[in-house]
Amino acid sequence: MSETLLEVKDLKKHYPVRKGVLQRIVAKVHAVDGVSFYLKQKETLGIVGESGCGKTTLLMMIQRLIEPTSGSVSFNGQNIFKLSRNELKNLRRNMAMIFQDPYSSLDPRMTVADIIGEPLEVQGIAKGAKKLEIVKEWLDRVRLPSYYIYRYPHQLSGGEKQRVGIARALVAGARLLFADEPVSSLDVSVRAKILNLIMRLQKTLGLTSLYVSHDLRTVKYLCDRVAVMYLGKFVELASSETLYENPLHPYTQALMYAIPRLDRTIKKDRIILKGEVPTPVNPPSGCRFHPRCIHIGSKCTKEEPPFIEIEKGHFIACHLYE
Numbered sequence: 001m002s003e004t005l006l007e008v009k010d011l012k013k014h015y016p017v018r019k020g021v022l023q024r025i026v027a028k029v030h031a032v033d034g035v036s037f038y039l040k041q042k043e044t045l046g047i048v049g050e051s052g053c054g055k056t057t058l059l060m061m062i063q064r065l066i067e068p069t070s071g072s073v074s075f076n077g078q079n080i081f082k083l084s085r086n087e088l089k090n091l092r093r094n095m096a097m098i099f100q101d102p103y104s105s106l107d108p109r110m111t112v113a114d115i116i117g118e119p120l121e122v123q124g125i126a127k128g129a130k131k132l133e134i135v136k137e138w139l140d141r142v143r144l145p146s147y148y149i150y151r152y153p154h155q156l157s158g159g160e161k162q163r164v165g166i167a168r169a170l171v172a173g174a175r176l177l178f179a180d181e182p183v184s185s186l187d188v189s190v191r192a193k194i195l196n197l198i199m200r201l202q203k204t205l206g207l208t209s210l211y212v213s214h215d216l217r218t219v220k221y222l223c224d225r226v227a228v229m230y231l232g233k234f235v236e237l238a239s240s241e242t243l244y245e246n247p248l249h250p251y252t253q254a255l256m257y258a259i260p261r262l263d264r265t266i267k268k269d270r271i272i273l274k275g276e277v278p279t280p281v282n283p284p285s286g287c288r289f290h291p292r293c294i295h296i297g298s299k300c301t302k303e304e305p306p307f308i309e310i311e312k313g314h315f316i317a318c319h320l321y322e
Contacts, residue, residue, distance in 0.1 A: 005208045006039040011071035030280045031057045033232035044209040046223030054232045055212045096174035100181040102161035106153040113149035119172040138167040159190035177209040228252045231288045238314040250293050
């Protein structure tokens with residue numbers, strides 16, 4: 001088995017809610033509330049869930065762009081929350097982020113050469129003619145003409161902007177790639193091309209990846225394992241094949257059965273979730289999914305289910321499987 005590159009243990013982020021003249025803390029937003037997982041080298045883990053469940057906050061904490069309330073993140077055996085400023089700068093060379101919106105993630109005042117070349121200068125890798133040479137190499141890798149180095153973001157299409165964003169993320173030699181809904185804002189006609197580009201780069205560069213998306217079909221296409229997140233917690237984690245063929249948590253089942261299918265001969269009882277996602281300011285007691293669950297029992301309202309392994313590599317947090 002390949003070596004573990006990233007390990008997350010009981011990671012939490014609670015934002016204080018303040019009121020009054022004295023700005024007293026009256027509540028807390030439980031954005032991420034006790035997430036643990038590991039990631040092997042060259043593996044891709046997908047994270048799915050409804051908007052507001054904490055997916056992006058989790059990615060930001062793992063990169064230490066947001067400080068956690070508690071928990072730890074180890075990259076290649078190093079706890080990133082204990083690193084000095086210089087050590088963290090060196091570490092970030094190994095991490096890269098592809099943002100959701102290519103329109104707002106690129107500086108409109110910078111040329112493509114400056115955008116892609118900036119990480120090279122910040123990390124002290126290359127400047128001047130050497131930097132331009134590397135930029136042109138990466139333009140070729142992301143399938144853009146070399147003369148694009150003189151263009152500005154407003155002269156590029158959405159797909160071309162995202163290709164520039166991908167080149168910028170990986171130009172410094174990252175080993176761990178974060179992708180936060182990288183194709184959700186793009187036209188349907190170019191999404192497949194960008195996904196194929198990401199997959200090709202993952203294989204050729206040997207990247208380890210964390211991929212966040214609402215599109216369950218995309219996650220199945222890209223990821224080795226998939227984690228389902230609900231209201232700040234993981235409720236199920238398994239290999240992509242296992243999760244899509246045999247989802248066990250009621251929330252996962254509802255998500256999977258909502259995927260449109262072309263084959264009408266395949267009939268499954270569709271699960272309709274009732275109610276709305278509870279507020280993370282005051283999450284429900286016990287199992288956080290119990291107000292919307294069709295299998296609710298007395299234990300579900302009182303005790304929080306542990307995140308346990310019910311078979312090799314398949315984890316779930318549900319009292320039905322204890």
